[in-house]
Amino acid sequence: MPKIYDNIENYLKSGLITTLESSYRADFCVGYFNLRGWKLLDEQIERFSGEEQCCRLLVGMQRPEEELLRTALARTDEGLMDNPRALALKKEIALSFRQQLTFGLPTAEDEYSLQKLKQQLKQGKIKVKLFLGYPLHAKLYLLYREDKLAPLIAYVGSSNLTMAGLSGQGELNVDVLEQDAAQKLSDWFDNRWNDMWSLDISRELVEILDESWASEKLFLPYYIYLKMAYHLSQEARSGISDYIIPRELREELLPFQANAVSIAARHLDKRGGVLIGDVVGLGKTLTATAIAKLFEETFFTETLIICPKNLTEMWGDYVHRYQLRARVMSISLINKDFVGKTRRYRVVIIDESHNLRNRQGKRYALVREYIEKNESRVILLTATPYNKSYLDISNQLRLFIAEDKDIGIGPERFIESVGGSTEFMARYQYSPHTLLAFEKSDFSEDWQELLKTYMVRRTRTFIKNNYALWDESRKQYYIPFGDGTINYFPERIPKKVQYSFDENDPGDLYVKLYSERVVDTINSLHLARYGLGNYLGPNPRKKPSKEEERIMANLSRAGKRLMGFCRTNLFKRLESSGASFLISLARHVLRNYLFLYALEKDLPFPIGQQESADMDEFLEEDDNAGENYGVAIITEKDKYRQLAEEHYHRCQREKSKYGWISSQLFLPELVRLLEEDVDAILSIINLARHWDPREDRHLNALEKLIAKTHRKEKILVFTQFADTARYLAEQLRSRGIKDLACVTGAVDNPTEYAYRFSPLSNRAKDMYDEI
DNA sequence: TCGGATTCGTGCACGTACCG
């Protein structure tokens, strides 16, 4: 009784494998074969010893080549088929086998199987012939065994030598155990195998496999480079094809922005987060909006946008304009209730994410907790992924990646430097493929590698080189916008403003301040107030209270460093502007007198930062206010003393702001040091006592730049200090430059000024008429 | 228990922002 193999109850695959186990050779006649099918049986064939004891594979017709064969055969009918032609045809058809064999994705396993097939062809364990006589659709499997009773077993039916044929449904085969019948089938096979138009293509197949990617041959480095480039760019390419830009934004986005959206969307989808690090002005906001919108449409997500206070309005506009389902939240509103009270948003955009680079920060902890709890995907936006250390990067990434999560890459350069990954594991006890591992590395290469995996960053130069067009007449690059307008790439030309500086000119205010004497004086300041721990008396006249003991402990912990801090700050102010520098000096004197006053009267010291704003109230009480000289610095000690007394009482009124510690606990030496500092600082102030802004060369050079050189242009002036900004604004205004605004932290709505400055690009054209 | 590595916590000046 023959057994039916329909791949439902009995799999032809299993039947063949079982029988092959006891066989020493086999003959297959099929219409089609591929690698997947071959792979099912290749282990059994591997056992054959080769030569006569092999697998003879007669391929009747491959479907894709049907047409080719037909025309070839037609020629035979016309008597045109001859040996050279048949050989050429053979080669041609053999080539088509490559596609047939390698159909599907090239996995490492496939590659191995192909190599094995090649080996078997070379060793003669399998011989392949192509039957060109006529279209042959037969499917026959003949297995020769050592068995006495049934040395020959045949399977006849519909199954090709493919995965589907051997194990897929829809086939029908029977085994033929009856030896007489089996022998007839064997003769039938031999007839065709030895037909004159049965051409051996084993050798050609080996050649083809040699040329394919499954080859063991060595390749030119260039090919390997190309292959790597292909694989490395896989993400970018599939990003571009897989994620569809939302309709509302398709028109708005420039090509390079759309590109960023696709790539970033892929990162966001596959890795749970992405860092968009485009430099300023490339439209991070729009890009992020598009990604959020894309996710909204694809995954029905809602978005939480966390941004600095001054950007909430802008984000609000974007949300409204593109109808994003999103909530905008100022980062400073994140407090302890945030995690519990905020509902679940599956996408979180963090604008200016470098604000959350400090893991110690409370907001950092809360945002991270929220993201973890809600499994939100995170879009980080920042033009400066790191400020002071590489750790800034990993801290931001840690918002959505657990520190010990395997991220698939490691700090290779660092691992190498410690002597390999085994050594690394031994030393640090965690996987080298984690953020923790990266945090150990100081090599920039490692961090670049990490950033490549999570960041989309394009510089202006990159955009210019890859997306911009060249305007020959203007000699300038431009980008065509969707609405047909053309935007030229602004040229950025760093220039230095030269202004005369004569170190012998007694009239130049900066000559005095930039002198070695000033630097030396500042460097030799005792700054005793900033290292109070050093001046605690060993045998205090009175026993310190519990609270005082705590303060004392803290004071001794803060060492000399603070003094260095203080010094650096003074130099920074001096660099910014002489005016700011002088103001800082005056504050210093006042603070010193505050302590001197306390020592004199045996009153406790206020420990903690002194409000500079409070002090300025006193300092600005000067009579020159009405005139345009701006800065009037007090130089009389008595005046300071008097102000310090008032300030002390103010501190007393705001008692809770400070820690209070008895001045009796300190060495008398402190008085001398504070007074010496006062003298030194006053000597500097006296140098520039008559700070006449008209003589300020910095300011004069700036005025020239604004009023003459760039008279018709819009100008932004940046400074680190509010004092400098106020000084400049005041002075420039007094010199007749009317269209100007001073924006500092004290200003209510900085965005409004930004709109005023650049109404067009902010679509605020109608809001303000003029600067 | 030792010692090397790592983390913590602190001081003040300046700036920003929210809450009631």
Add this chain to the structure above:
DNA sequence: CGGTACGTGCACGAATCCGA
């Protein structure tokens, strides 16, 4: 508007952790 809180600048000793 006053009160409050946070973050940045940073280096060093103390505390803690970890393995031998």
